[in-house]
Structure formats: C-alpha cells, structure tokens
Amino acid sequence: MSAALPDFPWDLLEPAKAVAAAHPDGLVDLSIGTPVDPVPALIRAALAEASDAPGYPLTAGTPALRTAIAEWLARTCGASGKLGVLPTIGSKELVAWLPTLLGVGPGDVVVIPQVCYPTYEVGVRLAGAEVVRADSLTALGPDPRVKLVWINSPSNPTGRVLPAAHLRKVVDWARERGAVVVSDECYLTLGWDETPVSVLADEVCGGDYTGVVSVHSLSKRSNLAGYRAGFLGGDPALIAELLAVRKHAGMIVPAPVQAAMVAALGDETHVADQRALYAARRESLREALLKAGFEIEHSAAGLYLWSTRGEDCWATVDWLAQRGILAAPGAFYGPSAARHVRIALTATDERVAAAVARLTA
Template sequence: MPNHARRVVSATLPDFPWDKLTDHAARARSHPDGIVDLSVGTPVDPTPAVAQQALCDAADSPGYPVTIGRPETRQAIVDWLERTAGVTGLGLDGVLPVIGSKELIGALPMHLGLGPGDLVVQPQLAYPTYEVGAALVGAEIMATDSLTAIGPRTPALLWLNSPSNPTGRVLGVDHLKKVVDWCRERGVLLVSDECYLECAWDPDNLPVSVLHPDVCGDSHEGILTVHSLSKRSNLAGYRAAFVAGDPKVVAELLAVRKNLGLQMPDPQQKVMAAVLADDAHVAEQHARYAARRRNLKAALERAGFTVEHSEASLYLWTTAAGDDTSCWDLVSWFAERGILVAPGDFYGAAGRRHVRVAFTATDERIAAAVARLQD
C-alpha cells in the first residue's frame, strides 16, 4: 500500500502517558538508596506455588488451545464468581478466558464492531485504555460520572470501573443498579471493569459486582464484567483474565476472537483453573498489601498529604492537603526523594491535583519510602 494511502493508526491514539515520566524516573533513580517505584501497580511478590505447580504439570502442551477455553477453566470462573462475588445463574456460555484484561479492554470496541459515529462513555477519571479502544476504531469518547451529562445521545458502550483505577473508589449497590437500569432502558452495553474486586480494605464499603442479583436482578442481559488474575494472584506475567456476563455478547466476542486466533495458551488456562479454586494464596497476598497500604498511608498523612477514596484497589489517591499544587509538581517533589509516583492527569483532567501512589512494592521498598517521607 502506498505510504500516502496508509492510515497511521498510532496518530489517532493519545500519547503513551508513561513516556512523560522518563526524566522524573531518572531523578528518582539517582537517589543514593535507589528508586522506590510506586508508579505502576505491578506485582513483585512470588507467583503462588499452586500456580507454579499447575504450570509445570501443563508444560507438555503440543496442540492448539481452544479460544472458548477449557471446560474446567470456564467452570472454575463460574464457581469463583458465585463463591466470591455472589453471582448466580451464570453458565459456561457466559464466560470467556482472555489474554490479559488490557488486551480485551483495548480491543473490545473493535470486536463489537464500533466505529465513527458511535459514542463510548467512560468514568471521568479512568484507566487510559478505555480511551485507546475507542480511538482505535474512530469512536467518540466522553468522560463523565453523570448519566444526565450524556444528554439525548445513546452510547454504544458505557464503561464502569469499581473499584476504581486510579482512585480506589467503590460504587454502591444503589448507584450500580441505577446505571444498569439506565443502560437497559436504552439498549446500551454496560461493561464493568472489576479487576480490583478482591483488593478491598474497608469492611463497611465492600465492592459489589454488577452481575450480583442485587444489582442486575435475575438476568445478565446487556452486561459484561472484566476480571484479571494479575493482581489477586501475582500472575501479571501469565496474562490471565476473563470476561463474563451476557451469553449473547460473549458469543459475539468468541466468534471474532476465533477468527483472529486470540487463544489463551493451554498451560495458562490450567493455571487459571487452579488459582481460582484456591483462596488461601489470595488471603496471604491481601494481608501483605494491607500492611503495606497501612504503613504508606500513615506516612503520607504525616507528611501533610490527603488520601481520598482509596477504600479498594492497590493505590492511594493522594493530594497536597489544603493547596492547589499540580500533580506534576507533586511528582517532582516525590522524585527528589527517590520515589516515583503517577500523575493524576494520566487518568483525566479531573486528576490534575492528585497523584496515584501504588503500594505494590516490596516490604523493604515500602519501608524506604516511609523513611524518606519522614525526612
């Protein structure tokens, strides 16, 4: 294809936000005791033994995997959703393993056939990949937390994210139900990103899936949820995730993904089944994160910062108490102390006074951050 006729897809995408942190990361790395990287919420603790054993047992895997997923993997997903999230009435045709949640989120508008003229609605503060997925197909993106603000247009797709990345905010049952009802009245596909569902810290404000009967009734029509094993099971390197909900929409995704060869490798499918059936390693990891969160939150508050929301997820949504300091000034302040954090405007203009501080570093690095915040 001649160059002048070829569409440059990257030109339609927003700038990759993490590239903007390069200079601040270099400054943080120059600290005599090294960098404490709290910018990206990547797991650092060992992959659970149950996952490693399952992978070893599945190492002999010469054949092609099936896109729909192994029956035992899909059953493990159904069982986990019922046991952990109270989701009932979901069958094997309502779940589909995918190659990491980011891939699914970024490709979803394309797989659903969206394009120019379609509207995608996302939260006001949001994971940047929602916007990327819309941009790839030329759809319009609207960032709002208000259904009223959408106006008379009917979105093709509406994203929810509870617990939220970046804020850690948890949406209550009444709010979720209102959004479900609004979408169903208008025929809007609702997709809820619930990747942090098990990363909850406030026992009085626990996350609820939109597939829970208190939210959606006895039907999953018009609803999908996205889940990941990256954080709850330290499996980011395995790219293990799944989508669940309306069987008709799952079938649409399956038809597209079969043609594209988007198959989760068979060993990873067996690992997924094993870790979803094991709650012990999740409790152990939750306790590690709880201690890191408690220590880091206290240190931030002693240093004069305010932590808002953050009742769930793996982040502390942080701002300078009582002033109008920009997120980039805060990033610079932390970098001078050898700590790298994420600027809030990565997630939307409403985050321009906040930074996102992850507590996924090791105990030793969290302790280093705590000590530096006290200096």
C-alpha cells in the same frame, strides 16, 4: 493508527524516574501496579504440569477453566443466573479491543469514567468512536449514539467503590437505550474500607445479565501479571459474539496458562496471604503520606492511594522524585485529575519501608 492515539503515558514519566533513580538509597517505584511478590507455588506447579502442550488451545477455554470461572463468579460476585464466560489474554488487550470486537465504530459514543485507566480511551479511539467522560447519567442526556458504557469499581486510580444502587441505575439506563455496560472489576477482591459489589450481583441484575459484562484479572489477585490471565462473565449472547470474533483473530490464552488459572481460581489461601501483605504496606504508606502533608481521597479499595498536596500533579511527582520515590501523575487518568498522584502499594516490604523513611524524615 498510532497518530490517533495519545502519548504512551509512562514515557512521559522517564525524566522523573531518572531523578528518583539517582537517590543514594535507590529508586522506590510506586508508579505502576505491577506485582512484586512470588507467584504462588500451586499455580506454578499447574503451569509446569501443563507445559507439554503441542496442540492449539481452545479460545473458549477448557471445560475445567470455564467451570472454574463460572464457579468463582457465583462465589465471589454473587452471580446466581446463567453466565457466559470467556478467558482473555490478561485484561488490557480486552479493554483496548472490546469496542472494536463489539462493533462499535465511527458515529458511536462510548462513555468512560471522568478519572480512569487510560486504555479505556485508547480502545475507543482504536474503534474510531467518540469518547465521553461522565460519572453522572444525567450529564449524558438522551443521546442515542451511546453504545457502550464503561464502569470501574473499585476504581483505578482512585480506589472509589460504587454502591449497588448506582450500578443498578447504570444497568437500567443502558438497557433502556440498547447500550452495553462493561464493568472493570479487576480490583474487586481488594476492598479495604468498603466491600465492592460486582455488577453481576443479584442486587444489581437479579440474575439477568442482558447487556452486561464484567471484566476480571488474576494479575493482582494472584500475582499473575506475567501470565496474562483474565476473563469475562456476563450476558451469554454477548460472550458468544466475542468468542466468535476472537476465534477469527487468534486471541487465545495459552494452554499452560489456562491450567494455571484453574489452580488460581480454586484456591483462596494465597489470596488471603497476599491481601495481608498489601494491607500492611497500605497502612504504612498511608500514615507516612498523611504525616508528609498529603490528603488521601477515596482509596477505599484497590492497590493505590489517591493522594494530593493541593498542587499540580507534576509538581508533586517532582517533589517525590527528589526523595527517590516515583508516583504516577493524575493527569494520566483524565483532565479532572491534574492535582492528584497515584501511589501504588506494589513494592516489596523493604522498598515500602524506604519510602516511609523518606516521607517522614
């Protein structure tokens, strides 16, 4: 099975990481968007309070969690219709296994963005289906083999935000062909220059979620990457099908994590505080990169600065590594991204300041 998958991207970055780690002032790792700030106290308290959990948890989530998810989707995504909801073990496992869980297989086509999170492609390969990279519906033509369309706004890695009109066209196109639209919205609450729109918003779906599912995560919003806490919202029939399969597969969010998710979804104060930290880091890194001769494209939302020096991405990775800074090469995200690097905002204030000093020296 592993032979059918691409090389694990981060293994390819090890030589550059060794160079960057040799810097006298230490490594500044801006390659992976892993949170570094503390888990909010109210979430840790909820986890601890629910830690006496000897029985099996519900795959569907507790009633309190299902209510918290539905209310958050209505409040944050502007979803006014009847939603199906489902907790997931983070978002990566869901992305990797969703085509398989939906019955996509050999002979089917899954559309993914031209530049995107590598696990979309991995999931298609695990299912034995064919990957097509496309941002334009007209490029796809009338192919009846398309069963699933991935969209991602705000984008990882580019930070691009798709407008409601574009999302609506994708949904309409997919419904005409009986395909499912899955929207990865894990960075939805991190808009900077633009306000992201959910595929569940009324201006996109009008309260009808047929064939539409949105994917969310608390990893970035609430610093819960270590908890593996994600969830889905959308078409009740599709969600019910996913629940039925996931029950058999044992894909269950642990009970203490479910309680922590309820606390996280019910509080916006910690979200605002974390946004302020990222906003300051973003501005510092953006200014330093521009001074160092980089161009920054898109990056209107999310936790990354999509940057280029107009050269092969690996040359840029090496240039940064010589200054003790590790970035992700654009080649990880698709063939058309080979001249960009992804700079993450997820480092401590001290490490961001170190990167700024090195870039502007």
